[in-house]
Amino acid sequence: MTEAFAHPAGSIAVAKPGGATRWQGKLLHIHVAPSASYEMEELQEAECIAGRGIVGDRYFEGTGTYSPKPDVREVTLIEQEALDALSRNDPPLQDGPITLEPRDHRRNLTVIGVPLNHLVGRRFRVGDVILRGGRLNFPCKYLEELLGLPVFLPLYNRSGLNCGIERGGIIRPGDVIELLDQ
């Protein structure tokens, strides 16, 4: 293996099976908050309502903060891999490693093995629920202020995916995540 592939990002990615289409991911955590700025609460089971959001969440209740851009924000997802990169300080855009716990990043679903940047406009399933990828989430200064951590730059281009719910249902941590059509 060349030195370049020994870099943490390359060596970790190469050990994971799948690719842009043949991947299979997993739901790790579900979090909701009743309103903008409220601390996220972890759920062991969540009800997703088509066209609305996760029951009890601010985007379901209409009490979240909204981007003025065209957006669908019924459910938001982020990759565990992005959080791992932050804790490795990879790339070193800030003073040092940042530990961002699943309750901190304010996306609803923390997932692993799911290439979110490939899912804009695509349908995929989380357990029995079907989501459609909307706009790629963009890091915001509001999150930096809320956390008191410089997460804006390191989350650039890996801040998650805003989704709509096409088919509702119950989701739980451990649910399989798969692409539905290509």
Place this chain on the structure above:
Amino acid sequence: MTARLIMKLRVEKMRLTTPDVLHLQLVHPLRPVLPEWSPGAHVDLRMPDGRVRQYSLCGDPDDRSRYEIAVKREAGGRGGSIWVHENLREGSEVHISTPRNNLPLSDKGKHYVLIAGGIGITPFLSMARMLKRQDKDFTLHYCARSAEQAPLLAELQDVCGKNLQCWFSADRRRFDPAAVGPYDENTHVYICGPQRLLDAVQSALSAWPEEQVHGEVFQMTVDENFKPEPFEATVASTGQRLLVPADKSLLDVLRANDFPLPSSCEMGVCGSCECGYRDGIVLHRDKVLPTSKRQDRLMLCVSRARVSVTLDL
């Protein structure tokens, strides 16, 4: 502008420290460690109907397992303290923001004079703890009706010892601002309590530099002679121009135009909606921004402008 996370905390212990002041100890049901804070900091308490009230933290900043606040029942107030007294019990859950400090202790002083009136004592208990730990010279003047009606008196006596001077009107001892003594460049004075106490001390110390006299109020700016005029606000990043009518605040108008902005007290005392501005003559009207920051910062909830202002948004 700073956003603050709102946590759901549990009332672990609750007791009356005087007949009308509740002392509450709050813990996180899941996390053993709460966000850090420094003496002088306050938290926002959010009531179910959306009202927000600020309370100074009066515990030990080194004990991150709990927050402590003391709430005086104000029969003639706006209803927040009555809600706390009537609804919170041990085991209740309450929404509390992470702390913010509008009254930080200066590290430049050699001697500190703290002057509290009644429930205004709350930020000074943690300040006194820190000053004692740092082995700094301080005097705490505590004005109240009587020992029975002086919140947190036992804790203060324990922390301050001979540095505590009580002025109880029932004993015919009334605080005289002359007790602060002559001007000293190494002395910092902190005042917290009713407006008349602040006014009396600030007027007695009017010759002192502003940086050495620090005050905090939890009351609205009252200026009956102020007549709001409409003005125009320009958003620097987009060039958007918004008319702020006389009966609406900048905060209201920005929110109506899809700017999701944090706020809390909405009366110019908490500092949640601080925002930068580039040009314009601003009529500040808040009680939280120091003069040194008024050239380029304003509070969106109460500040207005003459003719126009350009906001750093």
